[in-house]
Amino acid sequence: MTEPAGNVSDTIARRGLILILSSPSGAGKTTLTRAVAQDPAWALDLSISVTTRARRPSEIDGRHYHFIDREAFEDLRARDDLLEWAEVHGNFYGTPRRPVEKVLGAGRDMIFDIDYQGTRQVRSKLAQDVVTVFILPPSMAELRQRLERRAEDSAETIEKRLANARTEIQRWVEYDYVIVNEDLQNAFQALQGILAAERLKRARRTGLAAFVDGLLAETP
Amino acid sequence: MTEPAGNVSDTIARRGLILILSSPSGAGKTTLTRAVAQDPAWALDLSISVTTRARRPSEIDGRHYHFIDREAFEDLRARDDLLEWAEVHGNFYGTPRRPVEKVLGAGRDMIFDIDYQGTRQVRSKLAQDVVTVFILPPSMAELRQRLERRAEDSAETIEKRLANARTEIQRWVEYDYVIVNEDLQNAFQALQGILAAERLKRARRTGLAAFVDGLLAETP
Numbered sequence: 001m002t003e004p005a006g007n008v009s010d011t012i013a014r015r016g017l018i019l020i021l022s023s024p025s026g027a028g029k030t031t032l033t034r035a036v037a038q039d040p041a042w043a044l045d046l047s048i049s050v051t052t053r054a055r056r057p058s059e060i061d062g063r064h065y066h067f068i069d070r071e072a073f074e075d076l077r078a079r080d081d082l083l084e085w086a087e088v089h090g091n092f093y094g095t096p097r098r099p100v101e102k103v104l105g106a107g108r109d110m111i112f113d114i115d116y117q118g119t120r121q122v123r124s125k126l127a128q129d130v131v132t133v134f135i136l137p138p139s140m141a142e143l144r145q146r147l148e149r150r151a152e153d154s155a156e157t158i159e160k161r162l163a164n165a166r167t168e169i170q171r172w173v174e175y176d177y178v179i180v181n182e183d184l185q186n187a188f189q190a191l192q193g194i195l196a197a198e199r200l201k202r203a204r205r206t207g208l209a210a211f212v213d214g215l216l217a218e219t220p
Numbered sequence: 221m222t223e224p225a226g227n228v229s230d231t232i233a234r235r236g237l238i239l240i241l242s243s244p245s246g247a248g249k250t251t252l253t254r255a256v257a258q259d260p261a262w263a264l265d266l267s268i269s270v271t272t273r274a275r276r277p278s279e280i281d282g283r284h285y286h287f288i289d290r291e292a293f294e295d296l297r298a299r300d301d302l303l304e305w306a307e308v309h310g311n312f313y314g315t316p317r318r319p320v321e322k323v324l325g326a327g328r329d330m331i332f333d334i335d336y337q338g339t340r341q342v343r344s345k346l347a348q349d350v351v352t353v354f355i356l357p358p359s360m361a362e363l364r365q366r367l368e369r370r371a372e373d374s375a376e377t378i379e380k381r382l383a384n385a386r387t388e389i390q391r392w393v394e395y396d397y398v399i400v401n402e403d404l405q406n407a408f409q410a411l412q413g414i415l416a417a418e419r420l421k422r423a424r425r426t427g428l429a430a431f432v433d434g435l436l437a438e439t440p
Contacts, residue, residue, distance in 0.1 A: 169436065186227070212356070216389065
């Protein structure tokens with residue numbers, strides 16, 4: 001009998017997963033998400049949200065967002081075709097369900113950078129497929145320094161973000177894993193361990209039963 | 221305010237876990253367990269079993285086993301002081317519960333190399349603390365080659381081990397994770413990822429609530 005070439009484990013079919021990162025603003029969620037999504041070794045797909053807000057000159061339709069009108073958005077929502085959605089400053093944002101189902105069914109994984117409310121919505125729809133990670137800052141002093149260092153916001157906005165952070169931080173109790181992001185490299189490695197482990201979970205490896213049947217059918 | 225020295229995450233109290241490896245004989249469970257237990261970077265404790273069988277000249281009491289008489293064994297069992305036990309060829313073997321509880325309570329992890337029956341027993345007693353990993357061979361032909369290569373057994377014994385392996389292999393469905401051990405280095409890394417991830421699980425990190433309270437008490 002011929003042995004399969006390469007890694008046997010990689011030939012075993014698997015259901016994909018959704019890695020959800022949440023954190024208060026400034027704790028590093030966006031930096032981590034980008035680092036992870038851009039590293040081809042992780043092989044993660046990003047989902048492209050739909051939004052009703054106007055496209056900015058720096059944005060490409062279908063790449064940064066799918067820009068749709070309010071009627072189309074409400075249609076998607078009414079058909080339960082959004083995994084999660086939110087209204088921010090009068091604009092609607094959402095994650096279409098079908099492209100995600102397609103990616104997961106093909107055994108590929110996705111990364112979502114969403115808040116606890118979005119996380120709850122996705123979990124309620126795809127509980128077995130989500131792996132949720134909460135990123136905490138090592139201290140509030142460090143969180144303030146990071147917000148100040150990125151020099152994007154006015155002093156007033158920073159105070160508001162810090163006040164919001166205090167509320168958001170308390171959502172850690174709803175997540176599977178918690179990473180204290182003191183050092184980006186360490187946090188990146190921690191995430192890598194989580195992804196590697198979750199990919200080995202029996203329950204996701206839909207091809208294992210057939211693989212074991214193959215083993216037992218061998219006459220060694 | 222002073223920042224704690226070193227890694228903040230490491231200062232957060234955690235409940236230890238029991239990493240359980242099971243596999244049919246020849247699939248690499250014992251090699252993997254030894255490699256993992258002997259690597260100080262993993263910081264894993266091995267549990268020392270009690271047994272009623274006679275000490276061999278090559279064994280040290282309290283290191284390889286605690287050698288006890290049958291009455292003492294039955295006493296332990298009657299007091300529910302064994303996490304798991306089994307009778308093999310008329311001798312009794314068991315894992316005392318108290319040393320394990322002590323190690324877990326101190327936030328240290330242990331590794332157990334036991335079969336599916338032992339796994340069931342430990343899970344029924346410490347469900348939240350166990351992480352179970354099943355090791356599969358890449359093929360039955362490879363399993364046979366490994367058993368032959370280690371040249372420990374007669375041809376007859378090898379046939380018996382292979383027949384047993386067919387039954388044992390079917391227990392993969394009861395485990396959290398499955399690793400196909402095609403290459404020891406890869407299997408070792410997969411285990412490392414599982415351990416790293418499980419250590420970051422919110423539910424084990426008993427000190428997180430206090431850590432977050434500390435964050436919220438800061439006046440940044």
